[in-house]
Amino acid sequence: MFTEENLHKVEEIRKRYPKPMAALLPVLWVAQEQFGWISEDVMHYVADLLGLPFNHVLGVVTFYTMYNRKPVGKYHIQFCANVSCMLRGSDNLIEHIEHRLGVKVGETTSDKMFTLSEVECLGSCGTAPMMQVNNDYYDNLTAEKIDNLLEEFKKQANH
Amino acid sequence: MSETTITTKLYVQGSDTAFPKIVLPEIPGLAKIEVYESNGGYGALKKAIGMQPDAVTDEVKKSGLRGRGGAAFPTGLKWTFMPKQTEKQKYLAINADESEPGSFKDRQILESNPHQLIEGIVIASYAMGIRTAYVYIRGEYYKWMTILQGALDEAYAHGYVGESILGSNFSVNIYIHRGAGAYICGEESGLMESIEGKRGYPRVKPPFPAQNGLWGNPTTINNVETIANVPAILWNGAEWFSKIGAQKHPGTLLFGISGHVNSPGVFELPSGTLLTDIIYKYAGGVIGDKKIKMVIPGGSSMPPLRGDQVEGVRMDAESLKAVGSAIGTGGVIVMDEDTDLVKVLLRVTKFYWHESCGQCTPCREGTGWMRKILQRMNDGNGKVEDLDLLIRVANNIEGNTICALGDAAAWPVKFTIQRFRKELEEEILRQSRSAA
Numbered sequence: 001m002f003t004e005e006n007l008h009k010v011e012e013i014r015k016r017y018p019k020p021m022a023a024l025l026p027v028l029w030v031a032q033e034q035f036g037w038i039s040e041d042v043m044h045y046v047a048d049l050l051g052l053p054f055n056h057v058l059g060v061v062t063f064y065t066m067y068n069r070k071p072v073g074k075y076h077i078q079f080c081a082n083v084s085c086m087l088r089g090s091d092n093l094i095e096h097i098e099h100r101l102g103v104k105v106g107e108t109t110s111d112k113m114f115t116l117s118e119v120e121c122l123g124s125c126g127t128a129p130m131m132q133v134n135n136d137y138y139d140n141l142t143a144e145k146i147d148n149l150l151e152e153f154k155k156q157a158n159h
Numbered sequence: 160m161s162e163t164t165i166t167t168k169l170y171v172q173g174s175d176t177a178f179p180k181i182v183l184p185e186i187p188g189l190a191k192i193e194v195y196e197s198n199g200g201y202g203a204l205k206k207a208i209g210m211q212p213d214a215v216t217d218e219v220k221k222s223g224l225r226g227r228g229g230a231a232f233p234t235g236l237k238w239t240f241m242p243k244q245t246e247k248q249k250y251l252a253i254n255a256d257e258s259e260p261g262s263f264k265d266r267q268i269l270e271s272n273p274h275q276l277i278e279g280i281v282i283a284s285y286a287m288g289i290r291t292a293y294v295y296i297r298g299e300y301y302k303w304m305t306i307l308q309g310a311l312d313e314a315y316a317h318g319y320v321g322e323s324i325l326g327s328n329f330s331v332n333i334y335i336h337r338g339a340g341a342y343i344c345g346e347e348s349g350l351m352e353s354i355e356g357k358r359g360y361p362r363v364k365p366p367f368p369a370q371n372g373l374w375g376n377p378t379t380i381n382n383v384e385t386i387a388n389v390p391a392i393l394w395n396g397a398e399w400f401s402k403i404g405a406q407k408h409p410g411t412l413l414f415g416i417s418g419h420v421n422s423p424g425v426f427e428l429p430s431g432t433l434l435t436d437i438i439y440k441y442a443g444g445v446i447g448d449k450k451i452k453m454v455i456p457g458g459s460s461m462p463p464l465r466g467d468q469v470e471g472v473r474m475d476a477e478s479l480k481a482v483g484s485a486i487g488t489g490g491v492i493v494m495d496e497d498t499d500l501v502k503v504l505l506r507v508t509k510f511y512w513h514e515s516c517g518q519c520t521p522c523r524e525g526t527g528w529m530r531k532i533l534q535r536m537n538d539g540n541g542k543v544e545d546l547d548l549l550i551r552v553a554n555n556i557e558g559n560t561i562c563a564l565g566d567a568a569a570w571p572v573k574f575t576i577q578r579f580r581k582e583l584e585e586e587i588l589r590q591s592r593s594a595a
Contacts, residue, residue: 016334017354018248018374024356025339029298056357063358063516064339066298078299082260083459083506084417084492120342120510121260121459122299125417125490126424135301 001045006030020050037068073108073115075153078132081118084125096143168198170391181411182387183427192313195274203390207282208327215286221397223409228382229487231476240369241287241377250378251292256345259458261490264413265383267425269303273310279386284331295350298339342514346562347380361562405431405475416442418493430475449495457487459507460567462574505533511568522565525556539594541587546576
């Protein structure tokens with residue numbers, strides 16, 4: 001199921017550790033990059049690849065919040081709602097995004113473009129309020145800034 | 160050694176600023192190896208490799224360097240716990256899992272000075288006879304992981320990491336291990352479980368990591384900022400370092416200040432700097448010139464201080480202990496006089512409830528109970544007696560769990576109620592009136 005390139009990556013990852021189990025987290029990242037989320041089939045595949053029990057893989061995938069257990073939109077918005085962001089108005093901004101996208105926290109838009117999640121502290125308290133979209137951080141947010149970003153993402157997606 | 164004649168702007172930069180900038184020098188482009196080298200970078204490694212490994216540890220011990228990850232444990236002493244005569248592989252794990260709410264300082268090192276971290280890792284590995292080091296970086300820090308990997312590739316290419324470093328018979332490999340979203344993996348034994356490819360369940364201690372760490376081997380875990388200080392200590396000597404800032408907690412600290420201040424950010428200042436200086440001089444004061452209601456001095460799990468209590472408080476481990484708090488990660492969160500403390504407590508408690516790994520009943524259940532009680536208060540259905548109930552639950556979590564997450568969840572609740580009882584009682588009565 002992995003591409004040739006990713007199979008090669010797995011071999012490289014395994015060399016970093018004395019035990020195959022230690023490759024599990026990085027290999028799950030490779031899987032998520034290729035498939036977008038970690039289905040049960042993917043867990044079985046990774047378990048066989050590393051010679052681990054399926055239950056162990058399931059246990060790890062369900063422990064860590066960043067492994068997606070269902071498909072997410074093209075843009076996964078993860079909004080920080082912890083103290084420093086809350087003090088700078090994250091509550092209102094999350095509501096603002098909900099209205100804009102017509103979804104609640106935890107949901108994906110019907111066109112599969114955006115998934116909105118509320119997350120714990122992302123370590124960017126000095127530039128609060130902030131959110132992470134896919135791999136990137138967006139800081140010092142305002143409603144206006146968010147609107148512009150959402151438009152930007154839609155444009156990018158249509159290209 | 161001839162290296163000591165190199166003019167270095169690194170490690171000691173402070174000429175154009177009032178204080179030394181040890182880990183975050185203001186040198187543009189420092190993340191590139193050429194810039195780092197031309198400012199004297201990797202000079203400390205050359206010096207260290209010319210010393211006996213034990214002498215390196217001694218220097219760090221004498222400097223008084225203490226861990227910057229929250230517990231402020233003496234770093235050199237920690238290194239001496241590693242067994243010398245052993246057949247086993249030894250490991251170093253660097254904790255870059257920065258996730259305590261209010262903490263955002265290690266990220267600055269990863270972004271603007273990754274080579275000093277790498278240099279520190281190699282020196283620490285040399286001192287302890289370690290051949291494999293892992294940097295455990297939180298999954299969300301994708302950008303900073305990429306920057307660090309880039310710097311690591313450069314360091315390998317220049318012969319500072321890998322086989323036969325600088326022509327010596329010392330070799331060490333450094334690998335980045337990406338986390339996947341779990342605060343508990345910042346706890347050192349949870350971190351090791353996570354590197355081993357498991358759920359991040361903290362281990363019962365003893366045995367401690369220096370005896371029984373990664374895969375049962377001797378392991379030392381150090382924070383990013385701690386290790387980034389090591390090259391400067393080796394270069395300038397222990398005595399130089401020990402004279403900066405507070406005597407018992409020397410050096411500079413990275414203070415990340417957030418919340419209701421005009422200019423939030425990370426400031427590198429000598430330990431023992433006045434909290435009021437950080438708030439008013441460096442972070443530009445409180446937004447709208449409001450009064451301060453509460454300050455959390457070292458990340459969300461540290462006991463909060465009252466606004467009328469911050470005058471004269473110095474930011475180092477001993478001074479904060481004396482006022483009933485702790486330095487933690489130096490993450491300062493400022494809240495103005497209009498802040499709703501019930502809402503803040505609910506938010507903090509929700510975090511620890513969400514992040515509790517679930518192994519220990521007091522933490523797993525207790526954090527949930529506290530969350531429910533605080534939710535009830537926040538909805539306007541709280542009672543004044545709930546404050547005592549919360550303290551009772553917190554007391555039953557504190558000290559009764561495998562790791563410190565239990566205490567981290569209990570302290571903010573317990574100490575906020577102790578220090579703000581009158582305000583909280585008024586708030587509960589006001590909210591229940593408006594709900595009625």
